[in-house]
Amino acid sequence: MVVAFDAPIVYMLGLAFWDKTRGFTLEHYENLLETPVYLRVLGNTMRIALIATIANVAIGYPLAHWMRGLQNRARLIAIALVVLPFWVSILVRTYAWIVVLGNGGLVNRALLWSGLTDAPVSFLYNELGVTIGMANVLLPFLVLPLFAAMIRIDDRLLQAAASLGAPPRTIFWKVYFPLTVPALAAGTLLVFILCLGFYVTPAILGGGRVPMISNLLDTLINQIPRWEQASAISTILLIVTLLIFAAYRRLDRKASA
Amino acid sequence: MIGGSPWARRLLATVGVLALVFLMVPIVIVIPMSFSSARSLTFPPPGFSLRWYETFFGDAQWMEAMWTSAIVAAVSSVCALILGGLAAYGLRRGSFAGRDWAEGNFMAPLIVPTIIAAIALYLGLAKIGLLGSFAGLLIAHTILNVPLVMMVMGVAIREFDIRIEQVAWSLGASWSYTVRKVMLPNLAPSVFAAWIFAFIGSFDEVIVTSFIAGKYNTVPKKMFNELILEVNPTITAVATLLIGLTVLALAAVTVILARAGRLKQTLV
Numbered sequence: 132m133v134v135a136f137d138a139p140i141v142y143m144l145g146l147a148f149w150d151k152t153r154g155f156t157l158e159h160y161e162n163l164l165e166t167p168v169y170l171r172v173l174g175n176t177m178r179i180a181l182i183a184t185i186a187n188v189a190i191g192y193p194l195a196h197w198m199r200g201l202q203n204r205a206r207l208i209a210i211a212l213v214v215l216p217f218w219v220s221i222l223v224r225t226y227a228w229i230v231v232l233g234n235g236g237l238v239n240r241a242l243l244w245s246g247l248t249d250a251p252v253s254f255l256y257n258e259l260g261v262t263i264g265m266a267n268v269l270l271p272f273l274v275l276p277l278f279a280a281m282i283r284i285d286d287r288l289l290q291a292a293a294s295l296g297a298p299p300r301t302i303f304w305k306v307y308f309p310l311t312v313p314a315l316a317a318g319t320l321l322v323f324i325l326c327l328g329f330y331v332t333p334a335i336l337g338g339g340r341v342p343m344i345s346n347l348l349d350t351l352i353n354q355i356p357r358w359e360q361a362s363a364i365s366t367i368l369l370i371v372t373l374l375i376f377a378a379y380r381r382l383d384r385k386a387s388a
Numbered sequence: 389m390i391g392g393s394p395w396a397r398r399l400l401a402t403v404g405v406l407a408l409v410f411l412m413v414p415i416v417i418v419i420p421m422s423f424s425s426a427r428s429l430t431f432p433p434p435g436f437s438l439r440w441y442e443t444f445f446g447d448a449q450w451m452e453a454m455w456t457s458a459i460v461a462a463v464s465s466v467c468a469l470i471l472g473g474l475a476a477y478g479l480r481r482g483s484f485a486g487r488d489w490a491e492g493n494f495m496a497p498l499i500v501p502t503i504i505a506a507i508a509l510y511l512g513l514a515k516i517g518l519l520g521s522f523a524g525l526l527i528a529h530t531i532l533n534v535p536l537v538m539m540v541m542g543v544a545i546r547e548f549d550i551r552i553e554q555v556a557w558s559l560g561a562s563w564s565y566t567v568r569k570v571m572l573p574n575l576a577p578s579v580f581a582a583w584i585f586a587f588i589g590s591f592d593e594v595i596v597t598s599f600i601a602g603k604y605n606t607v608p609k610k611m612f613n614e615l616i617l618e619v620n621p622t623i624t625a626v627a628t629l630l631i632g633l634t635v636l637a638l639a640a641v642t643v644i645l646a647r648a649g650r651l652k653q654t655l656v
Binding site: 190191193194196197198200209212213214215216218219220221222223224225226227228229230231233237267270271299324325327328330331334335339344345348349352353361362365368369372373376 | 393396400401403404407408410411412413414415417418421499500501502503504507508510511588592594595599608611612615616619623624627630631634635637638
């Protein structure tokens with residue numbers, strides 16, 4: 132039975148790796164290295180992914196830490212507020228940022244009203260908007276596993292440290308933080324992987340002006356049909372993703388052990 | 389954390405609340421905007437009106453997209469449920485060489501960046517001549533949703549005591565009788581939850597659909613295509629409807645699983 136139902140999936144994997152068989156020549160890879168546009172998009176993607184990931188950690192870690200300290204009821208509400216956006220379509224959340232960040236949107240209204248700026252700040256159709264959108268969409272992916280790991284830390288461990296005379300700062304950095312590192316690292320890698328392959332948010336919030344790998348692939352498939360080139364880029368992206376994912380799995384096992 | 393100065397705690401709480409606000413802002417803003425009477429996207433909305441909902445429900449193209457979405461989601465989620473459920477059962481109960489490999493296989497669509505899945509499916513479907521066909525769309529959505537079903541069903545099957553099945557068999561129940569009368573009633577809440585996840589997964593899918601659907605329009609695909617061209621307040625109404633659907637689905641899952649958990653406790 133298992134074999135019978137495994138067949139379509141194996142077939143799918145065959146399809147997923149189809150592009151590899153096309154890459155029997157290295158010509159497309161050489162082409163990739165020789166074309167500055169591809170390299171620039173690659174660099175762009177890496178930079179945005181890195182910034183969005185760092186922003187995620189900077190926001191996500193305090194949030195998860197704060198949620199750990201909440202009482203039952205407040206904690207449940209906080210969890211619900213993190214889980215709900217996780218399930219709402221990425222498309223919807225990305226679109227919402229157009230509404231929020233647009234020239235007549237909430238943020239610009241507030242800025243104008245407070246007198247911080249005289250003219251609307253343009254958040255949309257540039258890297259800033261894309262980064263904000265991506266950080267927002269991916270935040271639950273970091274917060275949920277991190278929170279799960281923090282919950283597992285035994286309070287008595289922290290009390291023991293305190294009873295031995297350690298000041299709060301030392302307890303945090305020497306006891307608490309090291310215990311959360313595997314989960315933090317795993318979550319960070321996961322967010323980074325997701326950033327690399329992101330398509331919807333850069334396409335909408337970037338307005339075609341912030342090209343990332345996925346949008347380049349879209350162009351190569353749908354507009355100027357150069358399937359071999361797209362396949363070569365896909366293969367590289369896939370290998371990078373799987374490598375990072377392998378590292379993630381190792382860290383994740385460590386985090387849940 | 390225990391200890392810590394009040395000042396540090398207050399700072400942490402502020403950051404925490406701000407982070408939650410940051411997470412919820414898109415959802416909270418879109419809903420009132422969809423009832424705006426203004427032609428442009430200004431916040432706060434100058435007046436209340438249902439005009440964008442009227443535009444949406446009065447538009448033949450949107451309605452057609454909604455039907456396509458609903459049919460694709462309904463069919464592909466059931467296919468994914470059957471495939472993923474059987475796979476989860478086989479992987480949990482069976483012990484055979486390459487089990488880990490098979491499991492990785494099934495879960496792959498969740499890990500591989502969607503854009504790569506989209507390209508692979510595009511090339512694959514083009515090869516077998518199903519690119520742009522309805523069947524191709526159904527196949528793609530089914531494959532993408534199998535991992536979701538497996539995650540939910542895997543947990544449920546692991547928690548379901550194998551001895552109950554063994555008792556049924558030893559009492560002479562046939563395989564299909566065991567499935568129908570013993571397993572399904574016990575696993576029903578998880579089956580339902582998995583189905584809802586798969587349905588939502590399909591209903592929200594945009595990237596793969598944009599690549600392979602050809603002339604077929606689903607709601608997210610149409611929304612995405614319109615967004616790239618111009619921002620149109622009708623989309624705010626669509627977004628609100630999608631949020632509503634997600635909230636309903638999540639609420640249903642929570643209630644069902646909570647009730648099942650309580651049921652288990654009362655039985656024990």
